[in-house]
Structure formats: C-alpha cells, structure tokens
Amino acid sequence: MSSIAQAFDASPNGKAFIPFITAGDPTIEVTEQLVRAMADAGADLIELGVPFSDPTAEGPVIQDANIRALENKVTTDDVFDMVDSIRKSGCTVPLVIMTYANVVFSYGIERFAAREREVGLAGVILPDVPHEEKPEFAAAFAAEGLDVVSLIAPTSHERIREIAADATGFVYIVSSLGVTGVRSEITSDIDGMVSLIRAANPQVPCAVGFGISTPGQAARMAAASDGAIVGSAIVRMIGEHGGRCVEPVAAYVREMAAAVHGV
Amino acid sequence: MANSTTSRGRFGIHGGQYIPETLMNAVLELEEAYDHYRDDPAFTAELTDLFNNYAGRPSLLYFAANMTTDLGGARVYLKREDLNHTGAHKINNVLGQALLAKRMGKTRLIAETGAGQHGVATATAAALMGMECVVYMGVEDMERQALNVYRMRLLGAEVRGVSAGTGTLKDAVSETFREWTNRIDDTHYCLGSVMGPHPFPTIVRDFQAVISREARAQCLAAEGRLPDAVLACVGGGSNAIGSFYHFIGDEGVRLIGCEAAGRGIGTWETAATMNTGKLGIFHGMKSYFCQDEYGQIAPVYSISAGLDYPGVGPEHAWLHDTGRAEYVPVTDEEAVEAFEYLSRTEGVIPAIESAHAVAHAIKLAPTMDKDQVIVVTLSGRGDKDVAAIARYRGEDLHE
Numbered sequence: 001m002s003s004i005a006q007a008f009d010a011s012p013n014g015k016a017f018i019p020f021i022t023a024g025d026p027t028i029e030v031t032e033q034l035v036r037a038m039a040d041a042g043a044d045l046i047e048l049g050v051p052f053s054d055p056t057a058e059g060p061v062i063q064d065a066n067i068r069a070l071e072n073k074v075t076t077d078d079v080f081d082m083v084d085s086i087r088k089s090g091c092t093v094p095l096v097i098m099t100y101a102n103v104v105f106s107y108g109i110e111r112f113a114a115r116e117r118e119v120g121l122a123g124v125i126l127p128d129v130p131h132e133e134k135p136e137f138a139a140a141f142a143a144e145g146l147d148v149v150s151l152i153a154p155t156s157h158e159r160i161r162e163i164a165a166d167a168t169g170f171v172y173i174v175s176s177l178g179v180t181g182v183r184s185e186i187t188s189d190i191d192g193m194v195s196l197i198r199a200a201n202p203q204v205p206c207a208v209g210f211g212i213s214t215p216g217q218a219a220r221m222a223a224a225s226d227g228a229i230v231g232s233a234i235v236r237m238i239g240e241h242g243g244r245c246v247e248p249v250a251a252y253v254r255e256m257a258a259a260v261h262g263v
Numbered sequence: 264m265a266n267s268t269t270s271r272g273r274f275g276i277h278g279g280q281y282i283p284e285t286l287m288n289a290v291l292e293l294e295e296a297y298d299h300y301r302d303d304p305a306f307t308a309e310l311t312d313l314f315n316n317y318a319g320r321p322s323l324l325y326f327a328a329n330m331t332t333d334l335g336g337a338r339v340y341l342k343r344e345d346l347n348h349t350g351a352h353k354i355n356n357v358l359g360q361a362l363l364a365k366r367m368g369k370t371r372l373i374a375e376t377g378a379g380q381h382g383v384a385t386a387t388a389a390a391l392m393g394m395e396c397v398v399y400m401g402v403e404d405m406e407r408q409a410l411n412v413y414r415m416r417l418l419g420a421e422v423r424g425v426s427a428g429t430g431t432l433k434d435a436v437s438e439t440f441r442e443w444t445n446r447i448d449d450t451h452y453c454l455g456s457v458m459g460p461h462p463f464p465t466i467v468r469d470f471q472a473v474i475s476r477e478a479r480a481q482c483l484a485a486e487g488r489l490p491d492a493v494l495a496c497v498g499g500g501s502n503a504i505g506s507f508y509h510f511i512g513d514e515g516v517r518l519i520g521c522e523a524a525g526r527g528i529g530t531w532e533t534a535a536t537m538n539t540g541k542l543g544i545f546h547g548m549k550s551y552f553c554q555d556e557y558g559q560i561a562p563v564y565s566i567s568a569g570l571d572y573p574g575v576g577p578e579h580a581w582l583h584d585t586g587r588a589e590y591v592p593v594t595d596e597e598a599v600e601a602f603e604y605l606s607r608t609e610g611v612i613p614a615i616e617s618a619h620a621v622a623h624a625i626k627l628a629p630t631m632d633k634d635q636v637i638v639v640t641l642s643g644r645g646d647k648d649v650a651a652i653a654r655y656r657g658e659d660l661h662e
Contacts, residue, residue: 053559054428054545056437057283057444063427075557101281101544106558128281128544132271153285155447163284174285178445 002147003122004169007045007094008205008226015222016044016170017260018207019253020098020231022065023048023082024074026242032082034238037250039093042257047125047229050079050099057127059181061232064239076107084119096149096169098125104137113140123147123169131163142168152197152206153177154188164200171197171206173225181232183211190224215259222260230256272461275584277577280460282547285444293451294462296367301469306362313358314473317391318348320355322474324481324638329608330628337491337631339624342478342640344502345613351643352474352502353384357453359470361388364451371395371450375439377404377432377498378569378616379411380643381455386420388453396420399439403430404568411647429562432498432572436546456499457576460547464576471505478638479509486636492517492627495640496619497590498534498570500579502642507588517589519627520579521619523565524592534563536575537583537590545573550580566595566655569616569643597622599655602645614643615652 001009008016019038023031031048038046051069055062083095097116104112104124116123123146129137131150138148147169152160154177164171173193175186190208197206208221209229218228237252238245272278280290300306314320323343331339344352361372372389374396376382382398389396398415402424405412415422428434436459443452457464457471475493482490493510495503497520510516522535533539536551543552545560553561553573565571582588598615601622606612613621617640624639631637645652653660 054433054437056440056546059441060427070559077557102552102554102558102560104558105544106541106554106556127283128547130280130282130284130287132280132287151284153283153287155285155288157288159284159287174283177285177447179441 002145002169003094004045004096004147005205008170011044012261013263014226015260015263016205016207016227017042017218017257018045018047018227018229019043019234020047020049020229021234021238022051022062022069023079024051024069024072025065025235025238026068026245027072028074028078028082030243030246032086033246034249035086035093035095036091037246038253039091041250041253042261043093043253044227045094045096047096047098047231048079050076050097050103052100052103055100057179059179059232061236061239062180065235076103080115080119083121087120094122096122096125101126101128109137110140113144113146116146117144121146123149125149125172127151131159152193160193160196161200164197164204167201167204170226171204172229173206173208175208175210175212175221180210182213186211186217190221194225215255218256219259219263223263228260272465274578274581277548277550277580278461278464279549280547281544281549282460283444286447289443289447290460290462292367296363297462297466300363300366306366310359310362313362314355318354318358319346320473321477322346324478324485326485327609333608334625334628336629336633337635337637338633339628340482340490340636340638341611342474342506342638344474345617345641345644349380349384349387350646351380351384351614352471352505353381353455354387355473355505356455356467356470356501357381357384357388360451360453360466361392361394364453365392365394367451369449369451372453373397373399373439373442373450374453374455375432375435376400376455377435377571378567378614379404379408379415379647380569382415382420382422383411383418385453386415386418389420390418397442398422399425399435399442401430401432401435402426404432407568407651408647432568433560456501457504457578458499458546458548458574464548464578467501468504468508468578471501472508474502474505474640475507475509478506482636482638488636489513489516490636490638491515491631492519492637494519494521494620494624494637496521496570496616496642497575497579498523498572498616499574500576502640504576504578506640507582511587518582518587519623520588520590521593521623522590523567523570523619524594525564525566527594528592532564534565534571534573535592536573538592540573548577550574550577566598566651567615567619569614570619591623593619593622599652601625602648602652611641612645612649613641614645615648617642
C-alpha cells in the first residue's frame with residue numbers, strides 16, 4: 001500500500017483531513033514549521049505546493065502565494081531539501097507534492113520521482129495533467145513506488161469509470177467548476193461521483209477539494225467521501241499572518257481535522 | 264507530411280492536451296464537433312460566404328515593385344491580410360470558430376488578446392452572430408493598445424483587464440482558461456492562435472490555411488511558379504502556420520518564421536522562443552517555451568504586444584525539429600525600421616508584428632537572384648501601432 005493510501009487507513013475513522021500550503025510562502029523555514037504543526041494538529045496527509053509562475057488552476061489566493069514564494073526565490077530543490085530536513089527531524093506525516101506539469105517535466109520526470117522517494121515524499125498531484133497525459137508521468141513515479149493522483153471534476157461524467165479504474169493513492173474530487181478558492185456552498189452531486197468511483201475502484205480512497213473552508217463543509221464532504229482537502233482558506237491565513245501564521249493555522253487545522261475525524 | 268495531426272493532436276512530440284480534467288469533456292466535444300463540420304458542405308459554404316462577403320477575401324497578393332527595385336534582389340510580394348475586415352488575419356480563425364461554436368449551441372465567446380487584434384476580431388464575430396463576448400487582456404497591453412480596447416467595447420464586448428503576472432498575453436491566456444473552467448455549458452473559448460490543447464492548434468491552422476491556399480494559387484498565376492521563400496512573423500504562430508501550410512509539401516519553398524527578439528536574443532528582454540526557449544509543457548501543450556532552469560515561465564518582452572508570448576504553437580515546434588521551417592530572430596529596432604521603410608516605400612503601414620517579417624525580407628531579398636520570388640505575409644495593418652512607434656522614436660504622441 002502506498003503511503004498516501006496508508007494516510008487514510010491510519011486516520012481514526014478512515015477519513016483524512018488534507019491541508020494544502022504553498023512551499024516558500026511566507027518563507028521556506030515557516031513552511032517547515034507549518035508542516036510539523038499541521039501534522040501535530042491532526043492532518044492525515046499534507047499537500048505541498050511547489051510554486052509555479054503561471055498556476056492556471058488556481059484562484060487569486062493561491063496565485064498570490066505562488067508569487068510570494070517565487071519572490072523568495074524558492075526552487076524545486078529547496079522544497080526537496082526542506083522535506084529532507086522534516087523527515088530527519090522524525091516527522092512522518094505523509095506528504096504529497098502539488099504542482100504543474102512543467103515544474104516536473106523541466107526537472108526531469110525520472111529525476112523528480114527519484115528525488116521524491118529519496119526525501120520521503122509520496123507522489124504528485126498535477127492539475128494540468130488529465131487522464132490522457134498521465135502515462136507520461138505515472139511510469140516514473142510508479143517505478144519509485146509513488147503515486148500520480150488522478151483528478152475527477154463535475155464535468156467528468158462518463159470519464160469517471162476509466163479514470164478511477166487505474167487511480168492510485170487517492171482520487172481527488174474537484175467539487176466545483178472553476179478554480180481553487182473558498183465557496184459558500186458546493187452544489188455538485190458529490191454522492192453520485194463517489195459512487196461511480198467506488199464502483200470502478202473499491203480499493204482507492206477519494207477526497208473532496210475546491211471551495212471547502214468551514215468545519216461543517218469538511219464534515220459533510222468527508223462523510224460523502226473519504227476526506228476533505230482545504231487549500232485557499234489556509235493559504236489566505238498565511239497571507240494575512242505572514243511569519244506569525246503557524247499558531248492560527250495549527251488551531252484551524254485542529255478544528256477542521258476534528259470535524260473530519262468526528263464523522 | 265501536410266496532414267501531420269495524429270490522434271490526440273501530436274505534432275511529433277509536441278502538442279497534447281495538458282489541461283485540467285474540468286475542461287477535458289469540453290475539448291473532446293469541440294474535437295467531435297469539428298470533425299463533424301470540417302467537411303460539412305453547408306458549414307464550409309457558410310464560412311466561405313463569410314470569408315468572401317464579410318471579411319473581404321481573397322486578400323491581395325500585391326507585388327511590391329518599389330521594395331523589389333530598392334532591395335535589388337528577389338521579387339517581393341506581400342500577402343495582404345491587413346486588408347481583411349478588422350485589419351488582420353485574426354478574422355479568418357474567428358469566423359470559423361464562431362460559426363462552429365454556434366453549431367455547438369454555444370451563445371457566448373471568450374477570448375484572450377495581446378495586441379487586441381484577436382479580441383477585436385472575436386468581438387466583431389460575436390456582434391455579427393448575436394453572441395455574448397468577453398475578452399481578457401493584460402493591463403500592460405490595455406495601456407499599449409488603448410484604441411483596440413475601446414474598439415472592442417464599441418463592438419459590444421466586455422474587456423476584462425488581467426493584472427496577474429506580467430499583465431501581458433500569457434496572463435490573458437491563463438485567465439481565459441480559468442474563466443472557461445468556471446463556465447463551460449454556454450461558452451466557447453475562441454483561442455486566437457495555433458496553441459493550447461488539441462484540437463485548437465489544428466482548428467486554428469485549418470481556418471488560417473486559407474492564407475497559403477490563396478497565396479499559392481496567386482503566386483502561380485502571377486509568376487507561373489512557386490515562391491522561393493515564404494516569410495511570416497511568429498508569436499503563437501497562427502498567421503505563420505496559415506502562410507506555410509499549403510507550401511509544406513513544396514520542398515523548394517523555404518518557410519521562414521520571424522520571431523520577436525525584443526532587445527536581442529542575448530538579452531533577457533526577448534520573446535524569441537525557438538532561439539532561446541526549451542522544451543516544456545504550458546497552456547495545454549508540449550512545445551518550446553522561454554523558461555528558467557526550474558521550468559518557471561519567463562517574463563518575455565517585445566515592442567509588439569502580439570508577439571510578446573513565451574511559447575510557440577506545437578506544429579511550429581515540429582516544423583523546427585524536422586528542419587522544414589526556419590525561425591529567425593528580429594529585434595525591436597529592426598522591426599521599427601521595417602515599419603517605417605514599408606510605409607515610405609510602398610505606402611503600406613504594417614502592424615508592428617508583421618514588420619518583423621518585413622524586416623527579415625529586407626535582409627533576405629538582396630541576397631537572392633532577381634528571378635527569385637519571396638512572399639511576405641502582412642498579417643495586419645499598423646494603425647493601432649502608430650502612437651507606440653512615435654513614442655519609441657521619442658515623440659510624445661497620444662491617441
């Protein structure tokens with residue numbers, strides 16, 4: 001079982017709370033503190049964003065975080081080194097990279113996957129790599145025992161069966177149309193999407209992201225699936241609090257994780 | 264060789280569909296509709312009618328006698344896409360896509376624009392066909408091309424400024440993709456160049472191929488032979504691919520794309536993708552991009568808002584790999600000189616984008632024999648650029 005799948009298994013109720021942060025925002029040192037603090041606060045799996053100059057799937061909040069991280073001159077190698085340091089400090093929370101195809105492609109897909117395994121990362125989420133283009137990336141990651149996470153959107157319809165059938169790690173359910181960002185309500189038929197995924201692949205867990213910010217939303221999405229992913233709400237706090245963000249983010253993650261684990 | 268599109272829209276290793284899952288069914292639906300209509304007699308008849316009776320096609324292949332005499336080498340012809348309705352080649356693609364979108368039941372067009380020519384063309388087609396239109400434009404470009412912004416609004420389009428990133432064409436493309444993921448059912452993304460995910464590079468090429476279909480026949484009629492070289496400027500590459508396409512199988516015809524070198528390919532202020540970029544994946548396609556060692560897309564620069572793009576269409580990347588086409592850099596200064604030269608010599612004010620191709624013709628023609636022929640595509644007219652060129656020359660002229 002991959003370490004991503006284990007993250008779901010190891011949670012108190014099999015439901016995972018998955019926070020996202022952009023590495024290097026506000027600084028790579030604070031990112032390292034945030035990872036440890038979120039793990040202590042109950043995060044089951046953490047998505048680490050490697051910043052990209054043109055993040056086309058992101059709303060304004062995470063776009064700004066990418067800009068801040070790149071202004072700090074944070075590179076892919078800096079993110080790997082930071083994860084290495086986290087692992088050497090004894091923190092074992094599963095970590096998955098979220099970034100864009102060109103960041104991995106330009107580094108060298110095999111080299112990226114090998115470096116992920118070396119430092120103890122679990123795989124990668126690439127929002128601009130759909131099912132049709134996944135094989136180009138998946139082979140190198142599979143060879144290292146890592147996952148390339150598949151995404152399913154409200155527009156996927158008949159594509160869900162095929163995507164879910166060869167998904168590994170977990171299936172990322174994009175809750176809504178549009179880009180990342182907080183939403184007051186999620187109107188998509190999550191139950192319908194989950195049942196199609198489970199029918200096609202009973203082994204792989206699935207978690208819902210895009211738009212979730214409140215404990216109530218997280219609990220509802222985790223009840224309907226196997227987990228809840230929260231990005232923009234946390235990244236916004238980091239943007240507001242800067243270097244003093246660790247405490248408020250930890251408190252928020254504790255509340256959200258409790259909501260997910262209480263389902 | 265001409266029919267190079269394989270399944271999933273690959274040109275050699277280039278192309279593909281690197282886009283969010285949210286958009287996959289939209290591009291698959293577009294591909295299906297295009298495959299259905301591309302050879303549909305009613306569709307092609309309607310498009311031909313729009314080309315001929317609305318856009319003013321066929322465009323002239325004009326023999327530039329003064330330029331030919333002055334340069335003292337090859338006989339120079341100008342393919343006058345600047346004479347099309349809305350003043351550029353962009354209308355060819357837009358009429359095709361708008362017609363296709365209507366057939367697909369879409370009621371709203373969204374588009375990116377750099378210089379504003381594609382935005383104006385899209386706003387025009389939307390007005391003609393009774394569709395809603397929203398155009399995304401970098402705030403930097405809105406400043407450089409204020410007249411086109413007003414023109415789009417006059418045509419009933421909404422222009423949304425994009426301040427993200429460098430506030431130029433690449434950011435406008437990113438923002439239009441974001442908007443498309445937000446609203447798909449009634450909306451068609453009318454992409455302006457031979458770029459983005461499959462099937463856009465193929466669709467846009469096919470609608471622009473009218474340029475070389477006409478130019479090839481016109482050259483045969485005027486000269487009794489094919490040209491020795493075809494020149495066009497390349498940003499994303501739509502007028503260039505349209506100018507090259509029907510000549511690709513004619514091996515004696517050199518195909519030369521003229522890239523915007525900005526202040527020079529040895530500087531960071533350049534947009535010459537083939538000459539300075541490397542292989543990457545961005546905006547839905549694998550191709551060449553200006554980027555740093557970690558794959559961060561470079562903030563490119565050119566005096567021309569229409570060529571100020573860090574990538575190039577995948578079919579061009581493939582023509583470059585195979586050596587079938589050549590891609591040469593042209594600096595701001597060379598382009599401005601060509602802009603002024605053509606105005607003085609032929610009484611034709613070219614778009615600053617097209618002036619990049621004219622600049623290379625000025626270098627190339629004198630090296631060729633007097634019985635040789637070159638065709639230079641004038642992709643657009645230069646009215647929109649007059650104020651910017653005046654400022655480049657130090658005159659404080661405002662529109």
